[in-house]
Amino acid sequence: MSLDTTTLLAILAMAVVTYVTRIAGLFVADRLVLTGRAKAAFDAIPPAVLVAVIAPTALTTGWAEAIAAAVTALAAFRLPLLGTVAVGVVSVVVLRSLL
Amino acid sequence: MVMDQANPFAVSYRREIRAGLRDIAPVVVAAIPISLLFGAVAAAKGLSPLEVTVMSALVFAGGAQFAAIETWIHPAPILTLAFATLLINARHVLMGASLSPKVQMSQVQRFLSFFFLTDEAWALSERRALERPVTTAYWVAMGGVLWANWTFFSALGAVLGSFLGDPERIGADFAFTALFIGLVAGFGRSRVTLITVAVSAGVAALVHHFIGAPWHVASGALAGIAAASLAAPQDAPQDAPREARS
Structure with missing residues (x-):
């Protein structure tokens, strides 16, 4: 097992940056009192962030992925989380073999 | 009921841990193929199993780690990797700010336990916060299990490496996308x-x-x-x- 010094430094830099982003929100949160549009914007953070992360895979990779994403979204309103993941994985495998 | 009154704190503490484990369980299962995939890809890029383990244990951020590995060269470009990590994880600032008022924690607990901030644990906590405050026990139970799971299975993925075969063939690469779609649906x-x-x-x-x-x-x-x-x-x-x- 090897641990390269430059690699270790890069990992540490990534770790420090990530931890800082994780606690940075704590410094602003208590000063936020939100109403109206600002509150709507704040409440939209969770779905907006999650969707932005997966949008390229779901929408622009290919038809198999796009259709599988749509099927998964339909399943997501009816099934528990694990069932949703299973539907997504199975449908992408089936669609990739068909398309 | 008498026992509940005798030590209500311990009872609610256990209940919170159980709730955390129950909520995170499907995420943990879905994360296993993703963790194995990460380890295998990282090993293919020339990282040793030890380096993969250290990265997963300390960084604990799938999106940033996948992005880093995708562009990995030797020697590692430290500043470029740090900047890409900052861009991808900048969302944590908004997520932490949003969740912070909803958690029942001391300031010290907050600073330590927010190491466990991930998309999944955060999304589940936001959903739970619609009904009740998020406790330290709930948050750390979720975060700890998810962390151990990610670290262990990405290490295993690095060791197994090419034995796993093509992840696309078994649809493992899509598990992450499907997981996020499921989490988004939770917001109505x-x-x-x-x-x-x-x-x-x-x-x-x-x-x-x-x-x-x-x-x-x-x-x-x-x-x-x-x-x-x-x-x-x-x-x-x-x-x-x-x-x-x-």
């Missing part, structure tokens, strides 16, 4: 939420196509947030349950 389908999702998805896909990763995350998220703000009624009524708690 109100008009504002649907607009948020549509705008965020559209902008992120376009930016990813024309500009490239990792810019799509921040730009898509900000566009979705702006759209929600514009779509909301100007003086929306206060969120009654949340106000009552604070």
Whole structure:
């Protein structure tokens, strides 16, 4: 097992940056009192962030992925989380073999 | 009931841990193929199993780690990797700010336990916070299990490496996407939420196509947030349950 010094430094830099982003929100949160549009914007953070992360895979990779994403979204309103993941994985495998 | 009254704290503590484990269980299962995939890809890029383990244990951020590995060269470009990590994980600032008022924790607990901030644990906590405050026991139970799971299985993936075969063939690469779709569905389908999702998805896909990763995350998220703000009624009524708690 090897641990390269430059690699270790890069990992540490990534770790420090990530931890800082994780606690940075704590410094602003208590000063936020939100109403109206600002509150709507704040409440939209969770779905907006999650969707932005997966949008390229779901929408622009290919038809198999796009259709599988749509099927998964339909399943997501009816099934528990694990069932949703299973539907997504199975449908992408089936669609990739068909398309 | 008598016993509950004798030590209500211990009872609720155990209940919170159980609730955390129950909520995170499907995420943990879905994360196993993703963790194995990460380890295998990282090993293919020349990282040793020890380096993969250290990275997963200390960074504990799948999106940033996948992006780093995708562009990994030797020797590692420290500043470039740190900057890409910052761009991808900048969303944590918004997530932490949003969740912080909803957790029942001391300031020290907050600073230590927010190491466990991930998309999944955070999304589940936001959903739980609609009904009750998020406790340290609940948060750390989720975060600890998810951390151990990610670290262990990415290490295993690095060791197994090429034995796993092509991850696309078994659809493992899509598990992450499906998991996120499931988490997003947990936020309901109100008009504002649907607009948020549509705008965020559209902008992120376009930016990813024309500009490239990792810019799509921040730009898509900000566009979705702006759209929600514009779509909301100007003086929306206060969120009654949340106000009552604070």
